[in-house]
Amino acid sequence: MLSVKNLKTEFKVGQKTVRAVDGVSFEVPSNSIVGIVGESGSGKSVTALSIMGLLASNARVTSGEVLWNGADVLTMPENQRRQIRGKEIGLIFQNPLAALNPVFSIGNQFIETICLHHNVDKKIARERAVALLKQVNIPDPETRLDDYPHQFSLGMCQRIMIALTLAMDPKLLIADEPTASLDVTIQAQILALLKEIQREREMSVLLISHDLGIVAQYCDYIVIMYLGKLVEKGTPEQIFGSPKHPYTQALISAIPSTDPHKKHSPILLTGDIPSPMNVPTGCRFHTRCPYVMPKCSGVEPVLQSLELNREVACYLYSESKE
Numbered sequence: 001m002l003s004v005k006n007l008k009t010e011f012k013v014g015q016k017t018v019r020a021v022d023g024v025s026f027e028v029p030s031n032s033i034v035g036i037v038g039e040s041g042s043g044k045s046v047t048a049l050s051i052m053g054l055l056a057s058n059a060r061v062t063s064g065e066v067l068w069n070g071a072d073v074l075t076m077p078e079n080q081r082r083q084i085r086g087k088e089i090g091l092i093f094q095n096p097l098a099a100l101n102p103v104f105s106i107g108n109q110f111i112e113t114i115c116l117h118h119n120v121d122k123k124i125a126r127e128r129a130v131a132l133l134k135q136v137n138i139p140d141p142e143t144r145l146d147d148y149p150h151q152f153s154l155g156m157c158q159r160i161m162i163a164l165t166l167a168m169d170p171k172l173l174i175a176d177e178p179t180a181s182l183d184v185t186i187q188a189q190i191l192a193l194l195k196e197i198q199r200e201r202e203m204s205v206l207l208i209s210h211d212l213g214i215v216a217q218y219c220d221y222i223v224i225m226y227l228g229k230l231v232e233k234g235t236p237e238q239i240f241g242s243p244k245h246p247y248t249q250a251l252i253s254a255i256p257s258t259d260p261h262k263k264h265s266p267i268l269l270t271g272d273i274p275s276p277m278n279v280p281t282g283c284r285f286h287t288r289c290p291y292v293m294p295k296c297s298g299v300e301p302v303l304q305s306l307e308l309n310r311e312v313a314c315y316l317y318s319e320s321k322e
C-alpha cells in the first residue's frame with residue numbers, strides 16, 4: 001500500500017549538506033503496523049515528513065519514490081498530494097498540544113474537520129465527534145466536546161488528536177513518537193488503543209519510536225535505522241529471536257529484562273553517534289561496532305535479503321568477509 005523506495009532527503013545548513021535520509025526502502029502493507037526505530041537523529045521524522053511532503057524549506061528529496069497505491073506522491077501535483085495527505089494518510093505528532101488549536105473548543109475542531117471531509121451538517125458532525133471520542137475512551141464525550149484543549153490531560157489530548165485524525169478516515173496513520181511526552185502507563189494505553197483501532201478499521205500504521213522494546217509489542221514489522229540508513233528489517237519474532245545487525249543486537253541488549261533470573265548484560269557501544277554532517281565511510285556504524293573488520297570502513301555494505309521479510313546491511317552476513 002505504501003512503498004518507499006530508495007528515499008534520499010538532505011538539508012542545506014550553511015555551506016554544508018546533511019543527508020538525513022540516505023537511500024531508505026520499506027513497505028507498509030495494508031492492515032498492518034510497521035515500526036521505525038532508531039536513535040535520535042537517525043532520520044525517522046525526516047522520513048515521515050518526506051512521505052507527507054511536509055519538509056522544511058531547507059530540505060529536499062533528492063531521489064527515490066514514495067508510492068501510495070502505486071502512484072508516486074513525490075511527483076504528483078500538489079493539490080493531488082494534499083488530497084492524499086488530508087484524506088488517506090493522517091499524521092500524529094509527539095506533542096498533541098501543538099496540533100490542537102488552544103482557542104477553539106474540541107467540539108469546534110472536530111466539527112470543522114468532519115464537515116470539511118465528509119460534507120455533512122453540524123448536527124451529524126457533532127454526533128460523529130461524540131462517537132470518535134467514545135472510541136478513544138474519553139469519558140462523558142457529549143459534555144467534554146465543549147471543553148478547550150488545556151482542560152484535558154496530555155494523555156487525553158493525545159487520544160483526542162488520534163480521534164481527530166481518525167475523523168478523516170485515513171487508510172494509513174503515521175504516528176511520530178506519539179507517546180514520547182507521556183508517562184509509561186499512559187504510553188502503553190495509547191499504543192494499545194492505536195493497535196485496537198488499527199485492527200477494527202483494518203488500516204495501517206507507521207509507528208515511529210526510539211524505543212525498540214515498545215515498538216516490538218505492537219508492530220507486525222520493524223525497520224531499524226542508523227544515521228539515515230536502514231540497517232535491518234524483519235518481524236518482531238525475527239528481530240528478537242535472532243537479531244543480526246550489531247546495532248540491533250545492542251538496542252535489544254539495552255532493553256531492561258523483566259525476568260530477575262535472566263542474566264542481563266547490555267552491549268555497550270563505544271563512542272557517540274557520529275554527526276550526520278560527517279558520516280563515517282563504509283559501514284556508518286563501524287566507529288561503534290564491536291565486530292568491526294578492516295573492510296567495514298571501505299565500501300558501504302548493502303541491504304541483503306536473508307529470508308522472507310528479513311534484510312540486513314552488514315558484512316558479517318555477506319559471502320566473503322575477507
Ligand SMILES: Nc1ncnc2c1ncn2[C@@H]1O[C@H](COP(=O)(O)OP(=O)(O)OP(=O)(O)O)[C@@H](O)[C@H]1O
Binds near residue numbers: 011019020043046276
Ligand atoms: N530543519 C532541519 N535543518 C537541518 N537539519 C535537520 C532539520 N531537521 C532535521 N535535520 C537533521 O536531520 C537528521 C535526522 O533528523 P530527524 O528529525 O529525522 O531524526 P529522528 O530520527 O526523528 O530523531 P528524534 O528521535 O530525535 O526525533 C538529524 O541529523 C537532524 O539534525
Ligand code: SF4
Binds near residue numbers: 246285291293301
Ligand atoms: S558491516 Fe562491519 S562495522 Fe558494520 S555492522 Fe557489520 S561488522 Fe559492524
Ligand SMILES: [Mg+2]
Binds near residue numbers: 044045046176
Ligand atoms: Mg523525530
